[in-house]
Amino acid sequence: MSNYQLIIAEVLLQRTKAETVSTFFESFIISFPNWQSLATAHAEDIENYIRSIGLQTQRTKRLKSLAEEMVRRKGVLPKNRMELESLPFLGQYIANSIELLIFKQNKPLLDVNMARLLERYFRHRIRADIRYDPLLLDLSHELVNHTKAKFINWAVLDFAALVCKAGKPLCNQCILKLNCTYFNSHNNS
Ligand code: SF4
Numbered sequence: 001m002s003n004y005q006l007i008i009a010e011v012l013l014q015r016t017k018a019e020t021v022s023t024f025f026e027s028f029i030i031s032f033p034n035w036q037s038l039a040t041a042h043a044e045d046i047e048n049y050i051r052s053i054g055l056q057t058q059r060t061k062r063l064k065s066l067a068e069e070m071v072r073r074k075g076v077l078p079k080n081r082m083e084l085e086s087l088p089f090l091g092q093y094i095a096n097s098i099e100l101l102i103f104k105q106n107k108p109l110l111d112v113n114m115a116r117l118l119e120r121y122f123r124h125r126i127r128a129d130i131r132y133d134p135l136l137l138d139l140s141h142e143l144v145n146h147t148k149a150k151f152i153n154w155a156v157l158d159f160a161a162l163v164c165k166a167g168k169p170l171c172n173q174c175i176l177k178l179n180c181t182y183f184n185s186h187n188n189s
Pocket of ligand 1: 117120121163164165169170171172174175176177180181182183
């Protein structure tokens with residue numbers, strides 16, 4: 001996957017299920033194979049693809065702004081973190097994802113799933129927004145501070161989705177239960 005495709009995938013996946021994005025991602029990339037084609041595309045043509053994920057007008061505008069900025073930058077991503085986060089559509093999560101997958105840095109894909117697992121296993125966040133919670137930021141960075149950071153991220157996200165589920169975690173089958181705060185507090189009460 002090219003850097004362009006990777007960033008577009010991350011942008012489309014924001015608040016959208018992977019199954020939904022996968023239904024049109026390939027044809028989207030065929031129609032808009034690079035930043036230039038996306039920057040010069042008609043808004044209606046982009047909306048035709050992303051209608052299924054809602055907010056098409058907002059997302060189209062932001063996608064086009066990002067593409068225009070990347071054309072201005074000749075496709076080169078800034079390595080400076082603040083500059084990276086300031087690109088249209090790129091917040092903390094996508095910036096981490098770019099640093100992890102493109103710049104090969106040990107960065108966490110801290111989303112609600114990783115946050116849930118960390119909070120259950122260790123303790124609750126201090127701030128409502130996971131992006132600014134010092135505990136979750138520290139724990140997530142520590143977790144993936146490894147040469148296999150990419151695979152650890154993916155493993156944690158899969159584990160959170162399959163075992164430490166949002167609704168009812170499968171604690172009895174969980175290999176982490178002995179030292180898990182959530183498990184111990186629920187089994188001692
Ligand atoms: S024991 Fe339960 S709450 Fe703790 S990590 Fe495992 S599944 Fe999640």
